Every structure is written in C-alpha cells, then in structure tokens.
Amino acid sequence: MGQNYKEIAAIALARRKAAIPTHYLLPSEYLQNLPRNVTTVPKDSKHFTTHELEIIEAEAADILEKIATRAWTSTEVTKAFCKASIVANQLVTEILFSEALKRAQFLDDYIEKEHKVIGPLHGLPISLKDCMVTPPHPSSIGMACYANEETSEATVLVSILAKLGAVFYVKTAVPVAMMMMETNSNIWGETTGAYHSGCSPGGSSGGEGALLAMRGSPLGVGTDIGGSIRIPSAFNGLYGLKPTFGRFPVYGTKSGITGQDFIFSNNGPMSRSIDTLKLYCQAVLSNEVSPWNLDPKCLAVPWRSGTINPPSRKLRFGIISDNDGEISAHPPIVRGLAMTKKALEKAGHEVFEWSPNNHPEMVREMNNSFYTLGGAAILGLTKEHDEPVFGSMKSYERAYEQGEHGTLGPTKLREMITARNGFQKEYLDRWNATAEDGNQIMDGIILPASPWTAPRLGVTQTDIFCVNYTGVFNLLDYPACTFPVTFTDKDVDKVRTDWKPLNKKDEALQADYDPEFYHGTPVALQCVGRRLEDEKVLDMVEIIANALRM
Incomplete structure (x- = not known):
C-alpha cells in the first residue's frame, strides 16, 4: 500500500x-x-x-x-x-x-x-x-x-x-x-x-x-x-x-x-x-x-464557414421531446423542448418527432465497455492509496473484483467492436432515409442533454445515474453542442400527473423532481449533427438561439 x-x-x-x-x-x-x-x-x-x-x-x-x-x-x-x-x-x-x-x-x-x-x-x-x-x-x-x-x-x-x-x-x-x-x-x-x-x-x-x-x-x-x-x-x-x-x-x-x-x-x-x-x-x-x-489522430480538415447554403434556407430538425425509450426528462426539460420547437416553427423551420431507436442499448454498450476496460485501469491505481469508491463507480469496482480486469480477450473485443459498428451503420442509414419521398434530409437532432436540469448533489451516485442522452452520440461519434433555453419555474414546471413510468429507474428519476427545490436551475438542450459536420452544428445552434430570442 x-x-x-x-x-x-x-x-x-x-x-x-x-x-x-x-x-x-x-x-x-x-x-x-x-x-x-x-x-x-x-x-x-x-x-x-x-x-x-x-x-x-x-x-x-x-x-x-x-x-x-x-x-x-x-x-x-x-x-x-x-x-x-x-x-x-x-x-x-x-x-x-x-x-x-x-x-x-x-x-x-x-x-x-x-x-x-x-x-x-x-x-x-x-x-x-x-x-x-x-x-x-x-x-x-x-x-x-x-x-x-x-x-x-x-x-x-x-x-x-x-x-x-x-x-x-x-x-x-x-x-x-x-x-x-x-x-x-x-x-x-x-x-x-x-x-x-x-x-x-x-x-x-x-x-x-x-x-x-x-x-x-x-x-x-x-x-x-x-x-x-x-x-x-x-x-x-x-x-x-x-x-x-x-x-x-x-x-x-x-x-x-x-x-x-x-x-x-x-x-x-x-x-x-x-x-x-x-x-x-x-x-x-x-x-x-x-x-x-502535430497529432497523428487529427484530421487535415480546417474549420469551414458557410455550411448552410443558402444561409437563409429553412432547416429540418428531428426532436426527441419526452424520453429516449428508457428515461423520461424532467418537466422543465420537456417545456424547454416545446419552447424550442415552437420558436423554430415560428421561424419557418420544420421540426418532427425523431424516434430514439436503440438509444438505451447503445448507452449500455458504452457503459459496459467503460467497466470492462476501466476496472483495472482505475481501481488498480485508486486501491494503491486506499481511496474509497464513489457510488456511481461501483460497477468499475465489481469488474475489478470479479477478475474481469485485464482479461479482455480478442473474442470479446471483436464482439464489442462489431456491435458498435452495427449501431453506427444503422443510425447512418436511418438518417439518410429522412431524405426519402422528396424530403430534404434531416439537418440535426434536438434532444435533452440530460433528464435533469442539474441534479441535487449526490443523486447520480445512486441507481438513477444516467448519461443516456449524451452517451449515445459518443458511441456514434456525432458532433453535438448544448444551448441554454430558459430556467426552471416552480409555478410552471409542475410534477407529472396521469403519467406512467417506462420502468423502475424512470419512476425513481421522476420521483426526484421537486419544483420548489429545482427552481432556478438552467434548462438546456443539445443539437446533434452528422459526423464531421461540426461547423454546421454550431451554425444550427446559432440559428436555434436566435429563434429562441425572437
């Protein structure tokens, strides 16, 4: 020690x-x-x-x-x-x-x-x-x-x-x-x-x-x-x-x-x-x-301007306006999504509901890869100095203690890569399919960055830890940018009623929502684009921000 x-x-x-x-x-x-x-x-x-x-x-x-x-x-x-x-x-x-x-x-x-x-x-x-x-x-x-x-x-x-x-x-x-x-x-x-x-x-x-x-x-x-x-x-x-x-x-x-x-x-x-x-x-x-x-992993692609042509053209957004198939957003986030949709439509843009196919499955694949790959890398070092393990990192500890650390063989790694690549190809095909029937291809996706506006201290150390809304785009390797919309209002953002949770975790996460406690926390969303369309993502976010100010 x-x-x-x-x-x-x-x-x-x-x-x-x-x-x-x-x-x-x-x-x-x-x-x-x-x-x-x-x-x-x-x-x-x-x-x-x-x-x-x-x-x-x-x-x-x-x-x-x-x-x-x-x-x-x-x-x-x-x-x-x-x-x-x-x-x-x-x-x-x-x-x-x-x-x-x-x-x-x-x-x-x-x-x-x-x-x-x-x-x-x-x-x-x-x-x-x-x-x-x-x-x-x-x-x-x-x-x-x-x-x-x-x-x-x-x-x-x-x-x-x-x-x-x-x-x-x-x-x-x-x-x-x-x-x-x-x-x-x-x-x-x-x-x-x-x-x-x-x-x-x-x-x-x-x-x-x-x-x-x-x-x-x-x-x-x-x-x-x-x-x-x-x-x-x-x-x-x-x-x-x-x-x-x-x-x-x-x-x-x-x-x-x-x-x-x-x-x-x-x-x-x-x-x-x-x-x-x-x-x-x-x-x-x-x-x-x-x-x-200077970096062998960096692509020789200078930052580009004028990615939306013509600049005045109307955009086409998919939106995930309530849940990703596993976790529902808190009421202020749902209101922020509705505000954004209304502002964009008022400015002449098209906004349609985008189905979050396989989003929870992709995030599970990502999280499991971290536990498998990170158990030894992290716990082997923290244990040298007797550091306690935080609640949301218990899965790393379990992977380490169950002997999974350092034993990732070629078969398991091939399976992980194959699954990841399959998700990436399926999402690419779905995005391309938005151009069918004479439609303009979808420009971007608008969705929450998190089900919370900002969770109370310690709550993500429990079983309702959730990176669903962000992690999927790390696995897909899509660019994404957050943007502020408004703030939680206890008089407007009431607790959900007549609502059926998708599962026990969804129920627990919604139970955490308290309008009085979360009053004043920022409501922010994210806009996602296709791979290597980073410039367009920022251009779209600027258009969204301007629409929200109108």
Missing part, C-alpha cells in the same frame, strides 16, 4: 492554498451568507471594481479587441480573471497565476513593441480542465496517484493555444478518473453548481462549467467521452461543443482509461457565448496552425 490518499490530498490542498493571494479571497462575513445562486456573487459581493466587473462580464471577442487596440492590457485582464477564479476556488485544482502574469506581461510588451498581436487569442485567459497537461504542474484527474506528480510534456492542444496567444491561469476540478457525472474526488472534494449550490455542476468537466457560469473564465476547454462537456454545460447554462473525433488534437491529454480506443474521448470549447465557441474553433483549426501536423 502506498501513501494514504488523505496525506496526498493534504499536500495538494496546501499547495493550492499557498498559491492563492489572500486579497483575492472573499471576506469571511460574506462567505457565511452565500446565496443559493452564486452566479450573482461577483456583482453583489462588492469584491470587484467596476472595471474588473466589466472585464469578467465581457465576451472573448470583446476582450481580444480591447487588448489588440490597447484599450486594455493582457495583464489587467489576467488579474481580473485570476481574482474571479478564486471567488470560486472550490472549482480549481492547480493555480498558475505566477506564470500567467509573466505571460501576460510578455504579451503586453510584444504588442507595444511590434504593434501587432502574436496570434488570434493574444492575451485571452483560458481555463483548462485538469487533464490538460501544463508542465510542471500535476494533472491529478481526481486521483491520488497523480495529485502531486510533476509533469514534463505539455498536451499538444495546450502548446497550440499558447502559440495562438492564450494565457493559462487555472486548471479546473474533475471527478475520479473523469468517470462520473458529478465532480467529486477524494483529493479536491465536492464541486457544487453555479445556479444552485445544492445541485451538481455535472461531470466530468464540472469545475470548468461552474467556473464559466460564475464569470471566472471567458472560455474553457473540456473533454467528453460520455457527456463530460455537454452535461456540465447544460447544468450551468452554457454552450459546449463535443466534436467529432479527429477534428481537434487530443495527443498528450491525461486519460482515466489510458490506451482504450473503443469510445473516443474528444476535447472542445465551453463558454457562455456561441460566438466564443466559433472564435476558438476557427483559431485552433486554421491552416496556419495545422494541428494535423
């Missing part, structure tokens, strides 16, 4: 505490009376100057313009976001303030001397999910074995963003091995939601999601293998893109299940603005950067 996880956690927490400037901390008297919705804290706490508030409320494009025109310096922008991130310090793992301020000063000196920016992200603070490696800082991914281990080689994406001019100032919290839909670990503790502190911020990019919602970052980078960008984005009212695998470089990212290629993990941007997502994608996937020359 190695060093106990509690001793390891104490060292990591002390390192983080030592890196925090005390004048960035909120006054203790304010901390004693925090509101349930902590997104109001920056404005209401009086902890920020008017100028600091102007900076942290600004969108990325505005920040970049002000730095480029020298109305703002990168240094003052970086200081404002460093301070804002500490107001939400439970979300942060590694603090990079010292390097960030040196970097910002370098960028300010460069623009003053050269009279031009170093790249399209010049001076922009970008927060990073903990799995993005920034040497020499550890990338713990919520595990004791990595919590204090120095790193030496940066993630390829981190190096690219640095060349584009980005400033890295914090890394954000994740759950154990990044394999839970809540953000809790034995090292960093529990992260709570931004709009409701009694709710989860989601996982595994939960620290990223909550930080963005609290104005602690203008742009964040998350990863997604079963919903880890979309679930936190939805729970925190954000736009978050899960791309097609191969569109963005992934090499050198820390993984919870190293070496598995059955379900691909992707990275993508998260923000309060769809324009910020587009800005990021255009910068990273440019010919000037050519990330495909």
Whole structure:
C-alpha cells in the first residue's frame, strides 16, 4: 500500500492554498451568507471594481479587441480573471497565476513593441480542465496517484493555444478518473453548481462549467467521452461543443482509461457565448496552425464557414421531446423542448418527432465497455492509496473484483467492436432515409442533454445515474453542442400527473423532481449533427438561439 490518499490530498490542498493571494479571497462575513445562486456573487459581493466587473462580464471577442487596440492590457485582464477564479476556488485544482502574469506581461510588451498581436487569442485567459497537461504542474484527474506528480510534456492542444496567444491561469476540478457525472474526488472534494449550490455542476468537466457560469473564465476547454462537456454545460447554462473525433488534437491529454480506443474521448470549447465557441474553433483549426501536423489522430480538415447554403434556407430538425425509450426528462426539460420547437416553427423551420431507436442499448454498450476496460485501469491505481469508491463507480469496482480486469480477450473485443459498428451503420442509414419521398434530409437532432436540469448533489451516485442522452452520440461519434433555453419555474414546471413510468429507474428519476427545490436551475438542450459536420452544428445552434430570442 502506498501513501494514504488523505496525506496526498493534504499536500495538494496546501499547495493550492499557498498559491492563492489572500486579497483575492472573499471576506469571511460574506462567505457565511452565500446565496443559493452564486452566479450573482461577483456583482453583489462588492469584491470587484467596476472595471474588473466589466472585464469578467465581457465576451472573448470583446476582450481580444480591447487588448489588440490597447484599450486594455493582457495583464489587467489576467488579474481580473485570476481574482474571479478564486471567488470560486472550490472549482480549481492547480493555480498558475505566477506564470500567467509573466505571460501576460510578455504579451503586453510584444504588442507595444511590434504593434501587432502574436496570434488570434493574444492575451485571452483560458481555463483548462485538469487533464490538460501544463508542465510542471500535476494533472491529478481526481486521483491520488497523480495529485502531486510533476509533469514534463505539455498536451499538444495546450502548446497550440499558447502559440495562438492564450494565457493559462487555472486548471479546473474533475471527478475520479473523469468517470462520473458529478465532480467529486477524494483529493479536491465536492464541486457544487453555479445556479444552485445544492445541485451538481455535472461531470466530468464540472469545475470548468461552474467556473464559466460564475464569470471566472471567458472560455474553457473540456473533454467528453460520455457527456463530460455537454452535461456540465447544460447544468450551468452554457454552450459546449463535443466534436467529432479527429477534428481537434487530443495527443498528450491525461486519460482515466489510458490506451482504450473503443469510445473516443474528444476535447472542445465551453463558454457562455456561441460566438466564443466559433472564435476558438476557427483559431485552433486554421491552416496556419495545422494541428494535423502535430497529432497523428487529427484530421487535415480546417474549420469551414458557410455550411448552410443558402444561409437563409429553412432547416429540418428531428426532436426527441419526452424520453429516449428508457428515461423520461424532467418537466422543465420537456417545456424547454416545446419552447424550442415552437420558436423554430415560428421561424419557418420544420421540426418532427425523431424516434430514439436503440438509444438505451447503445448507452449500455458504452457503459459496459467503460467497466470492462476501466476496472483495472482505475481501481488498480485508486486501491494503491486506499481511496474509497464513489457510488456511481461501483460497477468499475465489481469488474475489478470479479477478475474481469485485464482479461479482455480478442473474442470479446471483436464482439464489442462489431456491435458498435452495427449501431453506427444503422443510425447512418436511418438518417439518410429522412431524405426519402422528396424530403430534404434531416439537418440535426434536438434532444435533452440530460433528464435533469442539474441534479441535487449526490443523486447520480445512486441507481438513477444516467448519461443516456449524451452517451449515445459518443458511441456514434456525432458532433453535438448544448444551448441554454430558459430556467426552471416552480409555478410552471409542475410534477407529472396521469403519467406512467417506462420502468423502475424512470419512476425513481421522476420521483426526484421537486419544483420548489429545482427552481432556478438552467434548462438546456443539445443539437446533434452528422459526423464531421461540426461547423454546421454550431451554425444550427446559432440559428436555434436566435429563434429562441425572437
């Protein structure tokens, strides 16, 4: 047995505490009376100057313009976001303030001397999910074995963003091995939601999601293998893109299940603005950067514009407006779907019901692959430091203890791959079939990102853990982006009546819905496109967002 996880956690927490400037901390008297919705804290706490508030409320494009025109310096922008991130310090793992301020000063000196920016992200603070490696800082991914281990080689994406001019100032919290839909670990503790502190911020990019919602970052980078960008984005009212695998470089990212290629993990941007997502994608996937020359898995496909031709043409959406055949969405999500359908139809677009054929079966295939492939990879490491196992990860423990770890033979692997490929071909054929009878082919699918708006803390550690709505598109490898719609309203979103559950799990999940408790939590959905149509997905989300504002 190695060093106990509690001793390891104490060292990591002390390192983080030592890196925090005390004048960035909120006054203790304010901390004693925090509101349930902590997104109001920056404005209401009086902890920020008017100028600091102007900076942290600004969108990325505005920040970049002000730095480029020298109305703002990168240094003052970086200081404002460093301070804002500490107001939400439970979300942060590694603090990079010292390097960030040196970097910002370098960028300010460069623009003053050269009279031009170093790249399209010049001076922009970008927060990073903990799995993005920034040497020499550890990338713990919520595990004791990595919590204090120095790193030496940066993630390829981190190096690219640095060349584009980005400033890295914090890394954000994740759950154990990044394999839970809540953000809790034995090292960093529990992260709570931004709009409701009694709710989860989601996982595994939960620290990223909550930080963005609290104005602690203008742009964040998350990863997604079963919903880890979309679930936190939805729970925190954000736009978050899960791309097609191969569109963005992934090499050198820390993984919870190293070496598995059955379900691909992707990275993508998260923000309060769809324009910020587009800005990021255009910068990273440019010919000037050519990330495909740096990562062998990255496709040589630059970011494209004008994917909807003509731009004014009406779109055709499928919608899953209540359940996926196994799990029904909570009432506020159902209302959000109805609102979106009505707004799109009012704008002249077609919306028809899309049947979620085999969605639950595909998610079971995905989850079982994680248990089979991850039992040894994860439990073998956590047991070295006597880390307790969280409820939603008990299946990994069972796979490990039953001797399934390390015994995946070629026959079983072939069966898994065959089943996955069959699901992918069937879905492709169904999508193509929407063009029959003279119809325009379906442009995208609109559906929940989760049955919850943001589940109460701990509830997904029970038997009603559910990544149904996101996981299916990881197995299919389809791009998807979340978008905010509205907020839960206790006076409108009543408990379902005269309703028959689909099964015991569906019944238990609906029983968790309490209008009073969930009041004020974000209602967000996702839009899904076909493989490699990532640009079109963001264009469709922009059209949806505009329709909802009309």
